[in-house]
Amino acid sequence: MVKRLENEENTIVCRCSDVTLKELRDKIEEGYTNPDELKRVLRIGMGPCQGRTCGMIVLRELANYTGKSMGEIKSFTARPPVLGVKIEDIAKALEGGDTDENQR
Amino acid sequence: MKTNANVVIIGGGISGVSIAYNLAKKGMKDIVVIEKEYLTSGATGRCGAGVRMQWGTEMNCKIAKESISFFESANETLEYDGDIEFKQGGYLMIASTEKEREQFLKNIELQRKLGIEVEFMNDPEMAKKYVPYLNTEGLTCATFCQKDGHLNPFLATDAYAKAAKKLGVEIYTYTEVLGIKTENGKVKAVITNKGEIQTEIIVNAAGGYSKQIGEMVGVDIPVYSERHQILVTEPVEPMQGPMVMSFSLNLYCQQTPHGSFIMGRGDANEPRDLRITSSWQFLDEMAKTITNVLPPVGKLRFIRQWAGLYNITPDRQPIYGKVDEVEGFYLAVGFSGHGFMFGPMTGLLMAEMIMGEELTVDVSMLDIGRFKRGELFLEPSVV
Numbered sequence: 001m002v003k004r005l006e007n008e009e010n011t012i013v014c015r016c017s018d019v020t021l022k023e024l025r026d027k028i029e030e031g032y033t034n035p036d037e038l039k040r041v042l043r044i045g046m047g048p049c050q051g052r053t054c055g056m057i058v059l060r061e062l063a064n065y066t067g068k069s070m071g072e073i074k075s076f077t078a079r080p081p082v083l084g085v086k087i088e089d090i091a092k093a094l095e096g097g098d099t100d101e102n103q104r
Numbered sequence: 105m106k107t108n109a110n111v112v113i114i115g116g117g118i119s120g121v122s123i124a125y126n127l128a129k130k131g132m133k134d135i136v137v138i139e140k141e142y143l144t145s146g147a148t149g150r151c152g153a154g155v156r157m158q159w160g161t162e163m164n165c166k167i168a169k170e171s172i173s174f175f176e177s178a179n180e181t182l183e184y185d186g187d188i189e190f191k192q193g194g195y196l197m198i199a200s201t202e203k204e205r206e207q208f209l210k211n212i213e214l215q216r217k218l219g220i221e222v223e224f225m226n227d228p229e230m231a232k233k234y235v236p237y238l239n240t241e242g243l244t245c246a247t248f249c250q251k252d253g254h255l256n257p258f259l260a261t262d263a264y265a266k267a268a269k270k271l272g273v274e275i276y277t278y279t280e281v282l283g284i285k286t287e288n289g290k291v292k293a294v295i296t297n298k299g300e301i302q303t304e305i306i307v308n309a310a311g312g313y314s315k316q317i318g319e320m321v322g323v324d325i326p327v328y329s330e331r332h333q334i335l336v337t338e339p340v341e342p343m344q345g346p347m348v349m350s351f352s353l354n355l356y357c358q359q360t361p362h363g364s365f366i367m368g369r370g371d372a373n374e375p376r377d378l379r380i381t382s383s384w385q386f387l388d389e390m391a392k393t394i395t396n397v398l399p400p401v402g403k404l405r406f407i408r409q410w411a412g413l414y415n416i417t418p419d420r421q422p423i424y425g426k427v428d429e430v431e432g433f434y435l436a437v438g439f440s441g442h443g444f445m446f447g448p449m450t451g452l453l454m455a456e457m458i459m460g461e462e463l464t465v466d467v468s469m470l471d472i473g474r475f476k477r478g479e480l481f482l483e484p485s486v487v
Contacts, residue, residue, distance in 0.1 A: 037142045040149060040258035048338045048407050080382050084338055084405035090391035091402065
């Protein structure tokens, strides 16, 4: 069992989706013990950073709860793109035109 | 893990948990749901999350209409401690060919006959009252139904699963079905990687893997699985009420209540297999289409793409019911890309069939026998 902190509801663990440490720990205690499951019920890791910030925190919390090492827990499924891209930039690039990105 | 059950349901998507919940509510005891990964890890959790009544066959219209009615009060009915995030922002269907316009006219005649309120816009410019930035160039007409919308597939499934558990249903996740035992033409047991469960009733609700489950009892289900892809943008302030959908333009695009835009399209050249990887070809085609049809949406950054499996029947309608070859083996398969939105009725109708009750909607024509009889009614309206 993990010792719960007083201020968990004021600690943000996912900046993109405003998920608090309290919400994360509550769901883990409810029985969601896989990062991909937590992502689906909390939206943690679904924002613009795609889990780069919260991913390690989720692994650490799960490791503390389950007694496994972080390396034994499968992290969020990695999906494209690496960084957010404007949809119209993809379309412009296909036409061979300038995009906001390559004008910089 | 139980070693005996009255009913074993294979598949932890919305269909599986909804069937379990409805059976338990009707008083059935000892119900087990088996899921090889976690709930919604298959097609339910990968779908576009839209729900619509604007279909082209009587069966699909009726099943969708009743399912949407259920979603309207699902938080209360299922006594959910969360929110399924149901939003009825409508679906704006746009046609870009004369043939599609004729199809829309046929569709709305059917929909109106079934009590579905649909607006027909002969002049596509009229559609701008719903989506002001819609590029209407080349469009031939539009239809709109306010009752259509969006809800969260993960939380809707979670709501059903929690309600089912309260009624005594056991859900075994990370449990894979390896085989099915039959005896004298009847189902006998489900063999999993965690043990064997004796049962006389098995429901195949395995979505993209339904054909493989059928093969375990020697039933050849006329379905195939096909990858369909989706991308999602960063969340932004509300700017689009309805889902915009077109069959000829091969597009659906909706802003979720959360603020992100979800969009997808099909690919007729997709191989028929079980792959769920992402491709750049999809991204290219999606980007071209969306930038043309909904230009301001093209200004948003997409942050993730993924894929899931459509389990497709020859007439794009589901298969519900028993099979001839094996007693006690039921099918709730072949949803052809709309299993999530049919979830509530799939659960109710399958429970009614198993309990031998009269069906709320007579779906007897959606049995597997229709393919042998040649009684197909092709659903024309699938992206």
